[in-house]
Amino acid sequence: MAFEKNYTVKLTEDSFRRMDEESDEKFYAIPRFTSHIDCFAMDAITDLYRQHLPNNAVILDLMSSLFSHLPEDVSYQRVVGLGMNARELANNKQLTETVVHDLNAEPTLPFDDDEFGAGLLCVSIDYLIHPITVLKEMGRVLKSDSPLIITYSDRYFETKATAAWLSLTDEQRGYLIKSFLVEAGCFENIQMMDCSPEFGDPLYAIVVRVV
C-alpha cells in the first residue's frame, strides 16, 4: 500500500462509540500474557524503532502491555510504559517504569512537559475515544523534534475498537490517524508507510516529529 491517496474521513457523533461501552478497567482487569500481532509484524516494528529512535532516548510507550518491541541490542535511558494492566506491564522486560492509567477516562497524561524524547503507540490507537486530546498530550510531554511512531495492523479487540475504526479499510485507517495528528496541531513531517512483512499480519506505520 502506497498511501498516495488523500482520503478525508468524515467523523460523526457516533464515530467513537464502541460495542462494549463498559469501563476499560473492567475489560483489561484480567492480564493477557500474549502478543497482539505475530512475530513477523513484531520484527517489522523493531526494525522501525531501530531506524527512528535515538540511542539512549527517554521513551514513552503509550498503551503498553507485555512487549515494547524495542531492539534488544540498543540501550535507552528510561522506557516508561503506560497501559491498563499492572501485571502485563510488570512482565514487560523492556520497561523501566510502569503507569496504570485509563486514557479513555482521563486523556491527560500524568507526565511533565518535555519529559520524553520519543513516543510509541503500538497497535492500540483504535481504542482511543479521545485520540486528538491524547495526541495533543503526546505533543506536550515529548520534546520538540522527538519522533512519535504510531503502528497499526488489522487485528484488534472488536468490541473495544471505535466505530470509526471498524468502518474503514486498512488504508483509510492511516488517513484517519493522519487527520487526528493534523487536528492535534503539534506534529510535522507526517510519514505514512506500509511496513508489512512478506508473511503474516500486515503492519502500517505513521512516523511524525513534534513541532
Ligand SMILES: C[S@@+](CC[C@H](N)C(=O)[O-])C[C@H]1O[C@@H](n2cnc3c(N)ncnc32)[C@H](O)[C@@H]1O
Ligand atoms: C492490542 S494491545 C497492544 C499492547 C502493546 N502496545 C503491544 O504492542 O503489544 C492494546 C493495549 O492498549 C491498552 N489500552 C487499551 N485501552 C486503554 C485505555 N483506555 N487507556 C490506556 N491504555 C489502554 C491496553 O493496556 C492494551 O494492552
